[in-house]
Amino acid sequence: MCASVKYSIRGPALIPRMKIKHRIYYITLFSVVLLGLIATGVFQFWPHSIESSSDWSVEKRSIRDVPVVRLPADSPVPERGDLSCRMHTCFDVYRCGFNPKNKIKVYIYSLKKYVDDAGVPVSSSISREYNELLTAISESDYYTDDITRACLCVPAIDLLSQDALRVRETAQALAQLSRALLAGGGFSTWTYRQGYDVSIPVYSPLSAEVDLPEKGPGPRRYFLLSSQVALHPEYREELAALEARHGEAVLVLDKCTNLSEGVPAVRKRCHQHQVFDYPQVLQEATFCVVLRGARLGQAVLSDVLRAGCVPVIIADAYVLPFSEVLDWKRASVVVPEEKMSDVYSILRSIPQRQTEEMQRQARWFWEAYFQSIKAIALATLQIINDRIYPYAAISYEDWNDPPTVKWGSVSNPLFLPLIPPQSQGFTAIVLTYDRVESLFRVITEVSKVPSLSKLLVVWNNQNKNPPEDSLWPKIRVPLKVVRTAENKLSNRFFPYNEIETEAVLAIDDDIIMLTSDELQFGYEVWREFPDRLVGYPGRLHLWDHEMNKWKYESEWTNEVSMVLTGAAFYHKYFNYLYTYKMPGDIKNWVDAHMNCEDIAMNFLVANVTGKAVIKVTPRKKFKCPECTAIDGLSLDQTHMVERSECINKFASVFGTMPLKVVEHRADPVLYKDDFPEKLKSFPNIGSL
């Protein structure tokens, strides 16, 4: 670089003679400079280049140069863990304080090297897994780097392996954590403090090392398999007896003795002289035995789950990993140790369908909570989080249901079987813009219904004031007018405070043809189906095979999948759902198109309850000369196209077609029966 600069300075004198040569020089010079500039630019400003990726503020240190702490030999050894600890006695919740996000904050102590008086390290350096664990925590939402804000502190002392641990000295190092909440991989019921400690899985290193594709559930070659190597002779005898009794169906594996050099022993198991690959062999079995070893917790559990083999836990007093939240009954069989000899018949008595379900569940547990150190760490923190913020806890279903079940299932928000008292009555909501005359007729008609308890008029016209009080029809129930800020269709479904009853009757301002008997009967039907939409005019959605999309149908069909909310009863809870929980942009879409609010409501209710609508009373020809009643409007061709479009749009937003098709409608018990009309409760039904 310097040379080239020097050369340029001398340049001018030589130019006349060496013109062509110089030009080459200049070109070379410029190229070099340009390339240099580009390179520097890239180097400096490239966001993801190797060097700049490590932001200079983030530490990148060697594990070897961490501060050393010397533990004097006489430093206190903590008392044995307090066995009576519970969340509300030993856990300092004040440190967790109020947290609007309901998330605990976790702090990690910085890594120190503890040495004893003689300078010998107390523990070996942290293990790879422990490093992964701490990294996972520090990358999660729970992490904080401010110890004053933290409510849970994690020591940077690796306790994962008991083998390399000097117990007394480690205890000294942990002296400040005597009442620590322990997350450990092999609790027994004798030491486990229910609701305080967390039993976590023993991580299997094979999870990361071996690639084991998922194998679907179903019968497998071996019914029962034992793959553990270090077993007490007593257990081994029992297993051998099982094998002798049931032959081919049971396979008991052991260490291989005659392996050639270079074959990792951990990846092989032998039965007599037959060599099996481990963990692949687990996929050949339906049930896999998990016995107690030196410790209760066994890494084999993780391998077994991964293989989709149902673990048969024979270890009395073992607290299964995450048993506080995971329902192990769904993924494992627990057999008392004394019943070990009967294990075969116990397992045979489980129906095939249940076994397959367990296999699926076992694999799902592994995927969700055992797969990696990170998964284990996050599940542990979630459990502690749920204890500290119980009102924001994750539910049983969230922990235990595999995604396929979650997708297909519906949890009805109104699941309690309850018939609301008739005395409560219903609130009628009339959405109106400016058809005052028709509105008044509707009000007069509806007010004749015995169970009406309140009438609410939603005045959707901002440019015009509602008529004066004196002009409104005088009715026996309170009448309220609500003025809206904007002319939106969704105003009809707003959960107004004025609605004090559970039942809501949504009615258009031009529906004057429904008799009082029909409306009263509709309310009675709603009481028997309070979690459904109960309405008068019914509609149907159909799959159009030619166009390959959904079609809206208003003809006289034998089936119904929707009711129009121009006249329908429903629970006011659905108003709340419509206003605050409508998925996607449906609400805005409806308001923008000024159409399909009723279809959206049908979708919403069917999706959340999984149930069909109830159409009440026979079909009426809505002969109403001065008003464009629902039927008259529906006949319009463009209207039909638009409605079909709505169905397709909503189906794509919901990701499924929630509407249910039924072939029935509700009529009074004695409808059209040969019975004196005078004695019928609802005689005036279906008349025009």
Add this chain to the structure above:
Amino acid sequence: MQSWRRKSLWLALLASWLLILLGVFPLLRLAVPARPRAGAPQGWPSWLDAELLQSFSQPEELPEDSPQPPQAPRGGSCNWGACFDTSKCRGGTLKVFVYPVAGPISETRRRILASIEGSRYHTLSTAEACLLLLLSPDTPAGKCDPVPPQWDGGRNHLVLSLHPAPCLRTFQLGKAMVADASPTVDTFRPGFDVALPLLPEAHPLQGGAPGRLRQHSPRPGVALLALAEERGGWHTAGTNSSACPWDGRCEQDHGPKQTHPGATLPNATFCLIPGRSPDALHFLQALQAGCIPVLLSPRWELPFSEVIDWTKAAIVADERLPLQVLAALQEMPLTRVLALRQQTQFLWDAYFSSVEKVILTTLEIIQDRIFGASAHPSLLWNSPPGALLALPTFSTSLSDFPFYHLQQGSRPLDRFSALIWVGAPGQPPLKLIQAVAGSQHCAQILVLWSSEKPPPARWPETAVPLIVIDGRRKVSDRFFPYSAINTDAILSLDAHSSLSTSEVDFAFVVWQHFPERMVGFLTWSHFWDEARGGWGYTAERANEFSMVLTSAAFYHRYYHTLFTHSLPKALRTLADEAPTCVDVLMNFLVASVTKWPPIKVPYGTWHQEARPPPLAPRGPGLRQEPQPAAQDCINQMAAGFGRMPLVSSRLRLDPVLFKDPVSVLRKKYRSLEKP
């Protein structure tokens, strides 16, 4: 040329300097090893040499686990595997022997014993029993029993005390399980002991009052919060609910505090219950009232915590953070509040509303432990109708039951089995068989031959299999869970029932949408007879009904299992003695499970005219008042159930175009409209 050259030279010079400035610094930084900055570290460092870290276990070697022999239980502690001998439970079923009480026996206790004796668990021989039950005295002053004869160190014993018994035991509990009201968490042995609720003195023995929540509403109560008081009352605190908009944000209005010493049930959304043991009594009150219990650091184990998922119905909070709890309650999403409230009501009604339910639940939990893998799945315990009414002996697969199709995303099989009961006259119902076999949904026809006459050797040719089962001449036989029934739906019929194929088709299509209910053609309704001071029922045609006749009805085959295995024997015997009673009993059973009325579908009037005069005293179309003896049956049933479970309905489900003014050709079920 010259100027161009000079300009370009200067440009090159400038560029070179820029290059040096930009380039050297990073290079310098690279050359000098990075020093950790002073100040707070940002997260767990990513170690430069993380690759060099050792795994905590050496994957190349096999784990050197020193094998350990089976463990013997340590002194004092017991768990299920160590202290209960399941081998005594022959066939894997729980049989319970109750020690007789020496001396005078209180009425309460007598009825508790009676309800255990009526249950399917009871046995009279200690040899057959795998659980020996010892009832603690129910009065605080009562004397404790001496050591029972078969004590055996307490093995396979359950000491059940519904009320905290302060008496000194004359013996060590040893290996006996303890079912205690609100045990403290320190002595409770999870998975071995059973935690009972603390029941008030006057808790009903049977049936019990339903929950107080009358509507699906998040906040029907006037107050947001009620506080349990020491004297046993409740203290409601302000915050008017009507001022709470539906998005759940209530204005902070700690209005005048009110105390209602007389009111035993709180009228609020949340009930704060302190953690001391005596306050456990408030827990059940809150549950019944539909007031979500908020337990502040309870020192006692929640009732039946082994099986009930209390996070769905109650909130366990930390008493040290009252403000945080209050804020969280106010912020709680409405959907959650609604779900919690409904769950309180379900749990109350399923497990707590009567002493009998509490005891049966206790036994059911112990049976589940014996069952192991075939115990109730958690969902059966925690969703309606509850584990006492959903028997795992029927199936452990949820989609086999009629109740969980929505949760499971499954649907019932779209075939049915017709079960035709042939009684006394013994006429083969040929016409009926043809009509039923004509249905496209019919999978098979089962004829239950209960007549003295031998069944005919030849049966008509049908498109579906026809199986003749020899009945035992008992009316309750028709609800026996025959293994031949392989569909979810059963169409129960009498020999003299008369139905058309399209009636069957339509009724079945309706049933598929209501698999937990009975769908029938002919109905009865019950009423309260003021004059007689009891219940009565009538077959008169009326505007409402509450029972459908099982001589022509669709229902789920699970109800056969429930009828045979869960109903008290006394009620089934009653039904056998008065045959009309069997319909009442079946309707009682289904209504007490579903809490909904049955469903009526249209039934052609022409059947009555076409039929020969009825020979049997009962059957469809026969509009005859039930006999006085039968009238009494409903009262005996109501007494047996402890309440009146029947619910009335005022509607009938018809085909969508039923009798509509439209061309008959458009209608799918046109033959239903025959005049």
